[in-house]
Amino acid sequence: MKMRKFSIPSSFVSVCWFSSLFAICLFSFLYLHPRDADNCLNILKINSSDTIISQSSKYDVSNETNLTPNVTNLVPMTESKSNDSVIELPTSNQDAPVAASNEPPPSNPTSNQVDGYDPTKIEEESDEEYDKIPSIDVFANPPWNCSREERILWLKEKLQESKLVKSTSRTQNIDEKIQVFLTNCRVRIFLTWIYPANLFGKREIFALESMLKAHFEGCVVILSRSMDSNPGRSILKPILDRGLKVLTLAPDFHYLFSETPAQGWFERLESGEVDPGTVPITVNLSNLLRLAVLYKYGGVYFDSDMIIIKDVSGLRNMIGVDSVDRGMRSWQTVGNAVLIFDKGHPLLWRFMEEFTWNFDGFKWGFGPEMATRAVSKAVNDSNFHFHVMVPLGFYPIDPISITRLFEKPSKNGPNWVKNKFGEINGESYGIHLWNRQTHGLKIEKKSVIGRLISNHCILCQDVYDS
Template sequence: MDDSTGLASLLLHRYTNLRVVGVDLDLLFQDTPLLEFFMSRKWTVNNTWPKNVLSNMVRVVVLWRWGGIYSDNDVISVRTYTLPLNAVGVAIPGLLGNGFLSFSSHHPILWSLMGNMKRGFIPDQWGSTGIHPLTRVMMEACGTDDAMSLMKQLPFSCANVTIYSQSYFSPFHFMDPLLNFKSDGKKEFDKAMNVSYSIHLYNKITKWSVVTVGRNSIYEITAKNFCPLTYSRASMHSNFF
């Protein structure tokens, strides 16, 4: 772990429930539908996003084994999670997101998802082990092939999983990622806070975007309120980060 700035140590000291752990991947994938696929390394061949594919696989296996809540590292929690386990959210109309997942251990949907991820892998397609198999598995479990129709009824439960609208976990659309960086975002931020449990910042798309201190963008307001230590370090010697 890189602690050259000292921020990691500060975070570990401030938040006592924060842990940094390693993983034995060969052991993790044992006795799961993804073992053969993982060991074959097919997911590393002609693939633009091998790290993303590995991350997609690991999150599902970890939830299968131990249960709990998973979120991407560019997802910021903005309130205590009070919804029951076994929940997913819409990413965009017609597709479910895997940036936030909540499941009890050994949930059958996760087992089905692992098999679907393996069978549906396409090296040059973003999400072929993420949002697409998750959507397929849930649509099959709900007995429909019309995702758009199903998503008009949210929240909706089937197979002991509840599907929530986009506003719950990623209220700001990734097709307009720069919305998070626009000045005077308090109105949009306050509106999201009525129902949202998290905000997705889409670092993959916005990693070169700049947050200017004092402009009250959604990103800055979120950082100030929910990542105060990181925000103070980022803005200590500069008016942008």
């Protein structure tokens, strides 16, 4: 009797071989791969005198609500800036004054009267020291495969080295400086830039120009230690020379976060009780700083990658939806690249609470997620009154599809480019460039983005070389 040979299909062998190879590579990468360039293994030795709190404070957040409440009046925007361009969330007693949850808005105290802020702990900082701010972002690549203690010590070392959050002679009297500058401004606009000045490039300049062109009687405050220096001001000199109202200020984090929910989180971060995670801490400091400054002064916050098309002075207490479930006619997430709120608005306080309760330094997009969760909880709360703008307002295209807007007409067809430009330019207040996805893209000739920037810039230098 002839024995029948058993054969294994070659495809099965291939799958097994590749699976084994993948497993070996993954193991090698996770366990044999050298640690961060800053050498996580040595961080604890270098900083052995520092004290680490093994567990950060925990918060119990109850009564979580559905993150995608229905929107019953989702409508396209119109040129008229009427109330139809926003989704008004249900509330009662709309005209009654609102107070932040459990805390009244601050009465705009001076720096010497603020709890948790000690102006005597201010370091002197010379012009020479100030202008030698590093030209590289020392926070850009936090160690990703280190322990919690190593990450905390790495951050403490970088904060001390960079003086990023130190209260110094440069940050002193920030409240007075802001108040004086904002006098007689029709629109108050705030930006944050917690990166080296040399990274404030052409696209950021175009964004700033668009904000000023749409609001010639407005004032722009750029909260940035690096831009509030001779190198930073030299970058802005062509704009400043035209008499446009732009003020660069090194932020006093201790003062701006004082008497808000951000204060406790910031103090725990500095003392080593908060795991900063693997997302650069500058990203999350910006997420929190924009909330605190709007809470204390009111006005408009724009990300530095927003091209502004229309005057936003007719909008109040507004946040924009950046993604919608069209089938369910409900919004999914809101963005925090544009915030327009009155001073002391309770939703800003709630945003800061959500930030501190649920901080996750490992998650890109934590800011929008935090805002989405807070808005979801506030929808049916009668203490809040605010508006949610449809995506066409500030997020007319998603971060995946936006790459098409950078391409020349021959790639998408001239009619598509013409129609898309007409839609955004005619119906949107602005467009978010989603810089994390597009910073490496070249603006091609006659592309939608190129045409938008060209229409809304002031100096318009080298649009297609950026």
